[in-house]
Amino acid sequence: MNIQFFSFKLAFFALSTVLILGFASCEEDSALFISPDQQIELGRQLDSTIMVSPSEYTVLDATEYPEAYDYLENIFNEILSSDAVRYDNFPWQIRIIEDDETLNAFAAPGGFVYVYTGLIKYLDQEDDLVGVLGHEIAHADLEHSARALERQQGVSILLSVVLGQETARLGQIAAGLAGLQFSRSFETDADEKSVEYLADSPYNCAAARSFFQKLIDEEQAGGTPEFLSTHPNPDNRVENITEKAQEINCDTDPLNPPSYEDFKAMLP
Known part of the structure:
Protein backbone atom coordinates (compact mmCIF):
# COMPACT_ATOMS: atom_id res chain seq x y z
CA MET A 1 0.00 0.00 0.00
CA LEU A 32 -28.66 10.84 15.34
CA PHE A 33 -28.02 7.70 13.32
CA ILE A 34 -31.34 5.91 13.80
CA SER A 35 -33.89 7.07 11.21
CA PRO A 36 -37.54 7.95 11.94
CA ASP A 37 -38.66 4.64 10.41
CA GLN A 38 -36.16 2.79 12.59
CA GLN A 39 -37.39 4.72 15.61
CA ILE A 40 -40.91 3.50 14.86
CA GLU A 41 -39.75 -0.11 14.58
CA LEU A 42 -37.74 0.17 17.78
CA GLY A 43 -40.72 1.70 19.55
CA ARG A 44 -43.01 -1.10 18.35
CA GLN A 45 -40.61 -3.76 19.61
CA LEU A 46 -40.18 -2.02 22.96
CA ASP A 47 -43.95 -1.63 23.29
CA SER A 48 -44.47 -5.33 22.58
CA THR A 49 -41.87 -6.14 25.24
CA ILE A 50 -43.53 -3.81 27.75
CA MET A 51 -46.88 -5.49 27.12
CA VAL A 52 -45.47 -8.89 28.15
CA SER A 53 -43.41 -7.62 31.10
CA PRO A 54 -45.86 -7.39 34.01
CA SER A 55 -43.06 -7.50 36.56
CA GLU A 56 -41.82 -4.18 35.19
CA TYR A 57 -44.97 -2.68 33.70
CA THR A 58 -48.58 -3.60 34.40
CA VAL A 59 -50.37 -2.05 31.43
CA LEU A 60 -54.11 -1.57 31.79
CA ASP A 61 -56.09 -3.43 29.15
CA ALA A 62 -57.98 -0.98 26.93
CA THR A 63 -60.86 -3.44 26.58
CA GLU A 64 -61.29 -3.55 30.36
CA TYR A 65 -61.00 0.21 30.83
CA PRO A 66 -62.47 1.63 27.60
CA GLU A 67 -63.84 4.81 29.19
CA ALA A 68 -60.49 5.69 30.78
CA TYR A 69 -58.68 5.14 27.50
CA ASP A 70 -61.28 7.11 25.55
CA TYR A 71 -60.82 10.04 27.90
CA LEU A 72 -57.03 9.89 27.73
CA GLU A 73 -56.85 9.33 23.97
CA ASN A 74 -59.14 12.31 23.32
CA ILE A 75 -56.65 14.55 25.13
CA PHE A 76 -53.70 12.83 23.47
CA ASN A 77 -55.14 13.22 19.97
CA GLU A 78 -56.09 16.84 20.58
CA ILE A 79 -52.45 17.63 21.37
CA LEU A 80 -51.26 15.66 18.34
CA SER A 81 -53.56 17.62 16.03
CA SER A 82 -51.21 20.60 16.43
CA ASP A 83 -49.31 21.78 13.37
CA ALA A 84 -46.26 22.01 15.65
CA VAL A 85 -45.95 18.20 15.75
CA ARG A 86 -43.00 17.26 13.57
CA TYR A 87 -43.62 13.54 13.07
CA ASP A 88 -47.33 13.16 12.40
CA ASN A 89 -46.45 9.88 10.66
CA PHE A 90 -45.42 8.27 13.95
CA PRO A 91 -48.00 5.66 15.08
CA TRP A 92 -48.75 7.74 18.16
CA GLN A 93 -50.06 5.58 20.98
CA ILE A 94 -50.62 6.02 24.70
CA ARG A 95 -50.91 3.37 27.41
CA ILE A 96 -51.75 3.48 31.11
CA ILE A 97 -49.48 1.64 33.54
CA GLU A 98 -51.10 0.56 36.79
CA ASP A 99 -48.85 1.62 39.65
CA ASP A 100 -50.26 4.07 42.17
CA GLU A 101 -46.90 4.43 43.88
CA THR A 102 -45.06 5.72 40.82
CA LEU A 103 -45.21 9.37 39.84
CA ASN A 104 -43.96 9.19 36.28
CA ALA A 105 -44.59 9.19 32.54
CA PHE A 106 -42.21 8.38 29.71
CA ALA A 107 -41.92 8.13 25.94
CA ALA A 108 -40.27 5.52 23.73
CA PRO A 109 -38.93 6.35 20.26
CA GLY A 110 -41.46 6.44 17.45
CA GLY A 111 -44.37 7.95 19.38
CA PHE A 112 -45.15 5.46 22.16
CA VAL A 113 -46.13 7.23 25.40
CA TYR A 114 -46.87 5.74 28.84
CA VAL A 115 -48.38 7.33 31.94
CA TYR A 116 -48.66 5.80 35.41
CA THR A 117 -51.88 5.74 37.42
CA GLY A 118 -49.86 7.18 40.29
CA LEU A 119 -49.17 10.32 38.30
CA ILE A 120 -52.74 10.61 37.02
CA LYS A 121 -54.12 10.39 40.56
CA TYR A 122 -51.52 12.80 41.89
CA LEU A 123 -52.53 15.55 39.48
CA ASP A 124 -55.18 18.05 40.51
CA GLN A 125 -56.70 18.99 37.18
CA GLU A 126 -56.88 18.08 33.55
CA ASP A 127 -54.58 20.94 32.60
CA ASP A 128 -51.79 19.30 34.60
CA LEU A 129 -52.21 16.04 32.69
CA VAL A 130 -52.34 17.88 29.37
CA GLY A 131 -49.04 19.59 30.18
CA VAL A 132 -47.36 16.31 31.11
CA LEU A 133 -48.58 14.57 27.94
CA GLY A 134 -47.41 17.46 25.78
CA HIS A 135 -44.01 17.23 27.41
CA GLU A 136 -43.70 13.47 26.83
CA ILE A 137 -44.95 13.72 23.26
CA ALA A 138 -42.20 16.27 22.69
CA HIS A 139 -39.51 13.85 23.92
CA ALA A 140 -40.51 11.43 21.14
CA ASP A 141 -41.26 14.10 18.54
CA LEU A 142 -37.94 15.89 19.08
CA GLU A 143 -36.19 12.49 19.03
CA HIS A 144 -34.85 12.91 22.56
CA SER A 145 -35.74 9.31 23.43
CA ALA A 146 -33.90 7.97 20.40
CA ARG A 147 -30.83 10.10 21.15
CA ALA A 148 -30.76 9.03 24.79
CA LEU A 149 -30.96 5.34 23.82
CA GLU A 150 -28.25 5.76 21.19
CA ARG A 151 -26.00 7.29 23.81
CA GLN A 152 -26.87 4.61 26.37
CA GLN A 153 -26.78 1.50 24.18
CA GLY A 154 -24.67 2.47 21.20
CA VAL A 155 -25.73 2.80 17.58
CA SER A 156 -24.72 -0.71 16.48
CA ILE A 157 -26.69 -2.39 19.25
CA LEU A 158 -29.82 -0.33 18.58
CA LEU A 159 -29.67 -1.06 14.87
CA SER A 160 -29.20 -4.76 15.63
CA VAL A 161 -32.30 -4.62 17.86
CA VAL A 162 -34.28 -2.93 15.09
CA LEU A 163 -33.19 -5.65 12.66
CA GLY A 164 -34.22 -8.38 15.11
CA GLN A 165 -30.63 -9.52 15.74
CA GLU A 166 -30.42 -8.50 19.42
CA THR A 167 -33.80 -9.56 20.81
CA ALA A 168 -32.22 -10.43 24.17
CA ARG A 169 -31.47 -6.74 24.65
CA LEU A 170 -35.08 -5.68 24.31
CA GLY A 171 -36.02 -6.59 27.86
CA GLN A 172 -33.10 -4.66 29.29
CA ILE A 173 -33.82 -1.57 27.19
CA ALA A 174 -37.54 -1.69 27.92
CA ALA A 175 -36.92 -2.07 31.65
CA GLY A 176 -34.84 1.11 31.64
CA LEU A 177 -37.20 3.27 29.61
CA ALA A 178 -39.09 4.69 32.59
CA GLY A 179 -35.81 5.87 34.09
CA LEU A 180 -34.36 7.31 30.89
CA GLN A 181 -32.82 10.67 31.77
CA PHE A 182 -32.46 13.76 29.61
CA SER A 183 -30.28 16.82 29.84
CA ARG A 184 -31.71 20.06 31.19
CA SER A 185 -31.53 21.43 27.67
CA PHE A 186 -33.71 18.60 26.36
CA GLU A 187 -36.16 19.06 29.23
CA THR A 188 -36.42 22.77 28.45
CA ASP A 189 -36.96 22.01 24.77
CA ALA A 190 -39.75 19.55 25.65
CA ASP A 191 -41.41 22.10 27.95
CA GLU A 192 -41.33 24.77 25.26
CA LYS A 193 -42.53 22.40 22.55
CA SER A 194 -45.46 21.47 24.79
CA VAL A 195 -46.47 25.14 24.85
CA GLU A 196 -46.38 25.22 21.05
CA TYR A 197 -48.54 22.09 20.77
CA LEU A 198 -51.13 23.44 23.20
CA ALA A 199 -51.26 26.85 21.52
CA ASP A 200 -53.27 25.14 18.77
CA SER A 201 -55.64 23.46 21.24
CA PRO A 202 -58.50 24.55 23.52
CA TYR A 203 -56.21 23.92 26.51
CA ASN A 204 -54.13 26.33 28.53
CA CYS A 205 -50.91 26.47 26.50
CA ALA A 206 -48.85 26.78 29.70
CA ALA A 207 -50.61 23.79 31.25
CA ALA A 208 -47.37 22.16 32.38
CA ARG A 209 -46.62 25.16 34.58
CA SER A 210 -48.97 24.34 37.46
CA PHE A 211 -47.80 20.73 37.64
CA PHE A 212 -44.14 21.66 37.81
CA GLN A 213 -44.89 24.36 40.35
CA LYS A 214 -46.56 21.74 42.54
CA LEU A 215 -43.47 19.54 42.27
CA ILE A 216 -41.21 22.46 43.15
CA ASP A 217 -43.37 23.32 46.16
CA GLU A 218 -43.24 19.73 47.41
CA GLU A 219 -39.48 19.54 46.95
CA GLN A 220 -39.01 22.77 48.88
CA ALA A 221 -41.22 21.37 51.62
CA GLY A 222 -38.79 18.47 52.02
CA GLY A 223 -40.27 15.90 49.66
CA THR A 224 -38.64 14.46 46.56
CA PRO A 225 -41.31 13.52 44.01
CA GLU A 226 -40.11 10.59 41.87
CA PHE A 227 -40.86 12.52 38.69
CA LEU A 228 -37.97 14.83 39.54
CA SER A 229 -35.52 11.93 39.69
CA THR A 230 -35.90 11.33 35.95
CA HIS A 231 -37.03 14.82 34.89
CA PRO A 232 -34.57 17.44 36.14
CA ASN A 233 -36.31 20.53 37.44
CA PRO A 234 -34.21 23.69 37.11
CA ASP A 235 -35.30 26.64 39.24
CA ASN A 236 -36.37 28.59 36.16
CA ARG A 237 -38.49 25.84 34.59
CA VAL A 238 -41.86 27.42 35.36
CA GLU A 239 -40.50 30.77 34.18
CA ASN A 240 -39.39 29.24 30.88
CA ILE A 241 -42.88 27.86 30.22
CA THR A 242 -44.43 31.23 31.08
CA GLU A 243 -41.98 33.10 28.86
CA LYS A 244 -42.62 30.73 25.94
CA ALA A 245 -46.39 31.24 26.29
CA GLN A 246 -45.88 35.01 26.30
CA GLU A 247 -43.54 34.80 23.32
CA ILE A 248 -46.11 33.09 21.10
CA ASN A 249 -49.02 34.92 22.77
CA CYS A 250 -51.19 31.85 23.36
CA ASP A 251 -54.16 31.38 25.69
CA THR A 252 -53.19 30.52 29.28
CA ASP A 253 -56.69 30.46 30.74
CA PRO A 254 -57.22 27.11 32.50
CA LEU A 255 -59.78 24.80 30.94
CA ASN A 256 -60.18 22.50 33.94
CA PRO A 257 -63.41 20.68 33.07
CA PRO A 258 -65.04 18.92 36.04
CA SER A 259 -64.64 15.54 34.36
CA TYR A 260 -61.06 14.97 35.54
CA GLU A 261 -62.19 13.50 38.86
CA ASP A 262 -64.50 11.23 36.89
CA PHE A 263 -61.49 10.08 34.87
CA LYS A 264 -59.59 9.20 38.05
CA ALA A 265 -62.60 7.19 39.22
CA MET A 266 -62.44 5.09 36.03
CA LEU A 267 -59.04 3.73 37.05
CA PRO A 268 -58.47 0.72 39.34
Whole structure:
Protein backbone atom coordinates (compact mmCIF):
# COMPACT_ATOMS: atom_id res chain seq x y z
CA MET A 1 0.00 0.00 0.00
CA ASN A 2 1.25 3.48 -0.85
CA ILE A 3 2.64 5.08 2.36
CA GLN A 4 1.11 8.46 1.56
CA PHE A 5 -2.28 6.87 0.97
CA PHE A 6 -1.96 4.83 4.19
CA SER A 7 -1.14 8.01 6.13
CA PHE A 8 -4.19 9.69 4.63
CA LYS A 9 -6.43 6.77 5.64
CA LEU A 10 -5.00 6.78 9.15
CA ALA A 11 -5.55 10.53 9.50
CA PHE A 12 -9.09 10.19 8.16
CA PHE A 13 -9.83 7.37 10.61
CA ALA A 14 -8.44 9.42 13.49
CA LEU A 15 -10.52 12.44 12.47
CA SER A 16 -13.65 10.31 12.15
CA THR A 17 -13.06 8.79 15.57
CA VAL A 18 -12.63 12.22 17.14
CA LEU A 19 -15.83 13.43 15.49
CA ILE A 20 -17.80 10.40 16.63
CA LEU A 21 -16.50 10.66 20.18
CA GLY A 22 -17.23 14.37 20.12
CA PHE A 23 -20.79 13.71 19.06
CA ALA A 24 -21.21 11.04 21.72
CA SER A 25 -19.90 13.33 24.44
CA CYS A 26 -22.67 15.88 24.07
CA GLU A 27 -26.29 14.77 23.97
CA GLU A 28 -27.59 17.98 22.41
CA ASP A 29 -25.08 18.03 19.55
CA SER A 30 -24.87 14.29 18.93
CA ALA A 31 -25.51 12.96 15.47
CA LEU A 32 -28.66 10.84 15.34
CA PHE A 33 -28.02 7.70 13.32
CA ILE A 34 -31.34 5.91 13.80
CA SER A 35 -33.89 7.07 11.21
CA PRO A 36 -37.54 7.95 11.94
CA ASP A 37 -38.66 4.64 10.41
CA GLN A 38 -36.16 2.79 12.59
CA GLN A 39 -37.39 4.72 15.61
CA ILE A 40 -40.91 3.50 14.86
CA GLU A 41 -39.75 -0.11 14.58
CA LEU A 42 -37.74 0.17 17.78
CA GLY A 43 -40.72 1.70 19.55
CA ARG A 44 -43.01 -1.10 18.35
CA GLN A 45 -40.61 -3.76 19.61
CA LEU A 46 -40.18 -2.02 22.96
CA ASP A 47 -43.95 -1.63 23.29
CA SER A 48 -44.47 -5.33 22.58
CA THR A 49 -41.87 -6.14 25.24
CA ILE A 50 -43.53 -3.81 27.75
CA MET A 51 -46.88 -5.49 27.12
CA VAL A 52 -45.47 -8.89 28.15
CA SER A 53 -43.41 -7.62 31.10
CA PRO A 54 -45.86 -7.39 34.01
CA SER A 55 -43.06 -7.50 36.56
CA GLU A 56 -41.82 -4.18 35.19
CA TYR A 57 -44.97 -2.68 33.70
CA THR A 58 -48.58 -3.60 34.40
CA VAL A 59 -50.37 -2.05 31.43
CA LEU A 60 -54.11 -1.57 31.79
CA ASP A 61 -56.09 -3.43 29.15
CA ALA A 62 -57.98 -0.98 26.93
CA THR A 63 -60.86 -3.44 26.58
CA GLU A 64 -61.29 -3.55 30.36
CA TYR A 65 -61.00 0.21 30.83
CA PRO A 66 -62.47 1.63 27.60
CA GLU A 67 -63.84 4.81 29.19
CA ALA A 68 -60.49 5.69 30.78
CA TYR A 69 -58.68 5.14 27.50
CA ASP A 70 -61.28 7.11 25.55
CA TYR A 71 -60.82 10.04 27.90
CA LEU A 72 -57.03 9.89 27.73
CA GLU A 73 -56.85 9.33 23.97
CA ASN A 74 -59.14 12.31 23.32
CA ILE A 75 -56.65 14.55 25.13
CA PHE A 76 -53.70 12.83 23.47
CA ASN A 77 -55.14 13.22 19.97
CA GLU A 78 -56.09 16.84 20.58
CA ILE A 79 -52.45 17.63 21.37
CA LEU A 80 -51.26 15.66 18.34
CA SER A 81 -53.56 17.62 16.03
CA SER A 82 -51.21 20.60 16.43
CA ASP A 83 -49.31 21.78 13.37
CA ALA A 84 -46.26 22.01 15.65
CA VAL A 85 -45.95 18.20 15.75
CA ARG A 86 -43.00 17.26 13.57
CA TYR A 87 -43.62 13.54 13.07
CA ASP A 88 -47.33 13.16 12.40
CA ASN A 89 -46.45 9.88 10.66
CA PHE A 90 -45.42 8.27 13.95
CA PRO A 91 -48.00 5.66 15.08
CA TRP A 92 -48.75 7.74 18.16
CA GLN A 93 -50.06 5.58 20.98
CA ILE A 94 -50.62 6.02 24.70
CA ARG A 95 -50.91 3.37 27.41
CA ILE A 96 -51.75 3.48 31.11
CA ILE A 97 -49.48 1.64 33.54
CA GLU A 98 -51.10 0.56 36.79
CA ASP A 99 -48.85 1.62 39.65
CA ASP A 100 -50.26 4.07 42.17
CA GLU A 101 -46.90 4.43 43.88
CA THR A 102 -45.06 5.72 40.82
CA LEU A 103 -45.21 9.37 39.84
CA ASN A 104 -43.96 9.19 36.28
CA ALA A 105 -44.59 9.19 32.54
CA PHE A 106 -42.21 8.38 29.71
CA ALA A 107 -41.92 8.13 25.94
CA ALA A 108 -40.27 5.52 23.73
CA PRO A 109 -38.93 6.35 20.26
CA GLY A 110 -41.46 6.44 17.45
CA GLY A 111 -44.37 7.95 19.38
CA PHE A 112 -45.15 5.46 22.16
CA VAL A 113 -46.13 7.23 25.40
CA TYR A 114 -46.87 5.74 28.84
CA VAL A 115 -48.38 7.33 31.94
CA TYR A 116 -48.66 5.80 35.41
CA THR A 117 -51.88 5.74 37.42
CA GLY A 118 -49.86 7.18 40.29
CA LEU A 119 -49.17 10.32 38.30
CA ILE A 120 -52.74 10.61 37.02
CA LYS A 121 -54.12 10.39 40.56
CA TYR A 122 -51.52 12.80 41.89
CA LEU A 123 -52.53 15.55 39.48
CA ASP A 124 -55.18 18.05 40.51
CA GLN A 125 -56.70 18.99 37.18
CA GLU A 126 -56.88 18.08 33.55
CA ASP A 127 -54.58 20.94 32.60
CA ASP A 128 -51.79 19.30 34.60
CA LEU A 129 -52.21 16.04 32.69
CA VAL A 130 -52.34 17.88 29.37
CA GLY A 131 -49.04 19.59 30.18
CA VAL A 132 -47.36 16.31 31.11
CA LEU A 133 -48.58 14.57 27.94
CA GLY A 134 -47.41 17.46 25.78
CA HIS A 135 -44.01 17.23 27.41
CA GLU A 136 -43.70 13.47 26.83
CA ILE A 137 -44.95 13.72 23.26
CA ALA A 138 -42.20 16.27 22.69
CA HIS A 139 -39.51 13.85 23.92
CA ALA A 140 -40.51 11.43 21.14
CA ASP A 141 -41.26 14.10 18.54
CA LEU A 142 -37.94 15.89 19.08
CA GLU A 143 -36.19 12.49 19.03
CA HIS A 144 -34.85 12.91 22.56
CA SER A 145 -35.74 9.31 23.43
CA ALA A 146 -33.90 7.97 20.40
CA ARG A 147 -30.83 10.10 21.15
CA ALA A 148 -30.76 9.03 24.79
CA LEU A 149 -30.96 5.34 23.82
CA GLU A 150 -28.25 5.76 21.19
CA ARG A 151 -26.00 7.29 23.81
CA GLN A 152 -26.87 4.61 26.37
CA GLN A 153 -26.78 1.50 24.18
CA GLY A 154 -24.67 2.47 21.20
CA VAL A 155 -25.73 2.80 17.58
CA SER A 156 -24.72 -0.71 16.48
CA ILE A 157 -26.69 -2.39 19.25
CA LEU A 158 -29.82 -0.33 18.58
CA LEU A 159 -29.67 -1.06 14.87
CA SER A 160 -29.20 -4.76 15.63
CA VAL A 161 -32.30 -4.62 17.86
CA VAL A 162 -34.28 -2.93 15.09
CA LEU A 163 -33.19 -5.65 12.66
CA GLY A 164 -34.22 -8.38 15.11
CA GLN A 165 -30.63 -9.52 15.74
CA GLU A 166 -30.42 -8.50 19.42
CA THR A 167 -33.80 -9.56 20.81
CA ALA A 168 -32.22 -10.43 24.17
CA ARG A 169 -31.47 -6.74 24.65
CA LEU A 170 -35.08 -5.68 24.31
CA GLY A 171 -36.02 -6.59 27.86
CA GLN A 172 -33.10 -4.66 29.29
CA ILE A 173 -33.82 -1.57 27.19
CA ALA A 174 -37.54 -1.69 27.92
CA ALA A 175 -36.92 -2.07 31.65
CA GLY A 176 -34.84 1.11 31.64
CA LEU A 177 -37.20 3.27 29.61
CA ALA A 178 -39.09 4.69 32.59
CA GLY A 179 -35.81 5.87 34.09
CA LEU A 180 -34.36 7.31 30.89
CA GLN A 181 -32.82 10.67 31.77
CA PHE A 182 -32.46 13.76 29.61
CA SER A 183 -30.28 16.82 29.84
CA ARG A 184 -31.71 20.06 31.19
CA SER A 185 -31.53 21.43 27.67
CA PHE A 186 -33.71 18.60 26.36
CA GLU A 187 -36.16 19.06 29.23
CA THR A 188 -36.42 22.77 28.45
CA ASP A 189 -36.96 22.01 24.77
CA ALA A 190 -39.75 19.55 25.65
CA ASP A 191 -41.41 22.10 27.95
CA GLU A 192 -41.33 24.77 25.26
CA LYS A 193 -42.53 22.40 22.55
CA SER A 194 -45.46 21.47 24.79
CA VAL A 195 -46.47 25.14 24.85
CA GLU A 196 -46.38 25.22 21.05
CA TYR A 197 -48.54 22.09 20.77
CA LEU A 198 -51.13 23.44 23.20
CA ALA A 199 -51.26 26.85 21.52
CA ASP A 200 -53.27 25.14 18.77
CA SER A 201 -55.64 23.46 21.24
CA PRO A 202 -58.50 24.55 23.52
CA TYR A 203 -56.21 23.92 26.51
CA ASN A 204 -54.13 26.33 28.53
CA CYS A 205 -50.91 26.47 26.50
CA ALA A 206 -48.85 26.78 29.70
CA ALA A 207 -50.61 23.79 31.25
CA ALA A 208 -47.37 22.16 32.38
CA ARG A 209 -46.62 25.16 34.58
CA SER A 210 -48.97 24.34 37.46
CA PHE A 211 -47.80 20.73 37.64
CA PHE A 212 -44.14 21.66 37.81
CA GLN A 213 -44.89 24.36 40.35
CA LYS A 214 -46.56 21.74 42.54
CA LEU A 215 -43.47 19.54 42.27
CA ILE A 216 -41.21 22.46 43.15
CA ASP A 217 -43.37 23.32 46.16
CA GLU A 218 -43.24 19.73 47.41
CA GLU A 219 -39.48 19.54 46.95
CA GLN A 220 -39.01 22.77 48.88
CA ALA A 221 -41.22 21.37 51.62
CA GLY A 222 -38.79 18.47 52.02
CA GLY A 223 -40.27 15.90 49.66
CA THR A 224 -38.64 14.46 46.56
CA PRO A 225 -41.31 13.52 44.01
CA GLU A 226 -40.11 10.59 41.87
CA PHE A 227 -40.86 12.52 38.69
CA LEU A 228 -37.97 14.83 39.54
CA SER A 229 -35.52 11.93 39.69
CA THR A 230 -35.90 11.33 35.95
CA HIS A 231 -37.03 14.82 34.89
CA PRO A 232 -34.57 17.44 36.14
CA ASN A 233 -36.31 20.53 37.44
CA PRO A 234 -34.21 23.69 37.11
CA ASP A 235 -35.30 26.64 39.24
CA ASN A 236 -36.37 28.59 36.16
CA ARG A 237 -38.49 25.84 34.59
CA VAL A 238 -41.86 27.42 35.36
CA GLU A 239 -40.50 30.77 34.18
CA ASN A 240 -39.39 29.24 30.88
CA ILE A 241 -42.88 27.86 30.22
CA THR A 242 -44.43 31.23 31.08
CA GLU A 243 -41.98 33.10 28.86
CA LYS A 244 -42.62 30.73 25.94
CA ALA A 245 -46.39 31.24 26.29
CA GLN A 246 -45.88 35.01 26.30
CA GLU A 247 -43.54 34.80 23.32
CA ILE A 248 -46.11 33.09 21.10
CA ASN A 249 -49.02 34.92 22.77
CA CYS A 250 -51.19 31.85 23.36
CA ASP A 251 -54.16 31.38 25.69
CA THR A 252 -53.19 30.52 29.28
CA ASP A 253 -56.69 30.46 30.74
CA PRO A 254 -57.22 27.11 32.50
CA LEU A 255 -59.78 24.80 30.94
CA ASN A 256 -60.18 22.50 33.94
CA PRO A 257 -63.41 20.68 33.07
CA PRO A 258 -65.04 18.92 36.04
CA SER A 259 -64.64 15.54 34.36
CA TYR A 260 -61.06 14.97 35.54
CA GLU A 261 -62.19 13.50 38.86
CA ASP A 262 -64.50 11.23 36.89
CA PHE A 263 -61.49 10.08 34.87
CA LYS A 264 -59.59 9.20 38.05
CA ALA A 265 -62.60 7.19 39.22
CA MET A 266 -62.44 5.09 36.03
CA LEU A 267 -59.04 3.73 37.05
CA PRO A 268 -58.47 0.72 39.34
